[in-house]
Amino acid sequence: MTFPFTASDIIATLAFLLSAYATLKTIQFNNKQKALIESQEKLNQRLLEKEEADSVSNKKADLGASFIKLGNSKHRLKIWNKGKTAAKNVSIEFPEGNECIIESEITDKFPLEVLDTHQSVELIASVGFGIKSKHTIKLCWADEFSQNNEKIVYPTL
Structure with a gap:
């Protein structure tokens, strides 16, 4: 079919x-x-x-620190803000002890009321033989993001 x-x-x-x-x-x-x-x-x-x-x-400050050398024997500890907002009530601490920053420099300049963006502050450093080359520094500040910011930096001479 x-x-x-x-x-x-x-x-x-x-x-x-x-x-x-x-x-x-x-x-x-x-x-x-x-x-x-x-x-x-x-x-x-x-x-x-x-x-x-x-x-x-945009609400955070970002602090840092390093030693700079001026001439043959002058050194400074430079603390700067590379964040996008100002750091307020900036303080500096030395958890392992302060061997090279002149104490009167710290008491005269800190706590720093405001450290604006791209602004820096320099502290006179007293450097000589027997001073260790790496230092521990704790930076504390407040900004728009938080009132209790901390950063530990390790600048070297």
């Missing part, structure tokens, strides 16, 4: 195949669209995290 194919059978078969192809392409397109939306959501999340981090860093 043979089935005679009529023109309407051929057209119906072609329409079915075309419909199946269109369905397959729609599913593929929807999968790509879903992946694109997920990618955009991840990107938006990262942008939000970056903006929050920038907002936090």
Whole structure:
């Protein structure tokens, strides 16, 4: 027994195949669209995290210290602020003892009321033989981010 194919059978078969192809392409397109939306959501999340981090860093002062040499025998301890906001009530401590900074320099200049961005303060250092080359210095300050910031630095002569 043979089935005679009529023109309407051929057209119906072609329409079915075309419909199946269109369905397959729609599913593929929807999968790509879903992946694109997920990618955009991840990107938006990262942008939000970056903006929050920038907002936090704009409220922080970042203090540092190093010894500088002026001429043959003069040394200074330079304390600076490279943060994006001013440091307030800046104080300096020497956890392992102070061997080289003149005590009157510390008492005259600290606590420092304000250390603005890119501003620095220098303390006279008395350097001689027998003084260790690496010193531990604890810097304490307040800024818009926190009232109790601390940083330990290890400047060397």
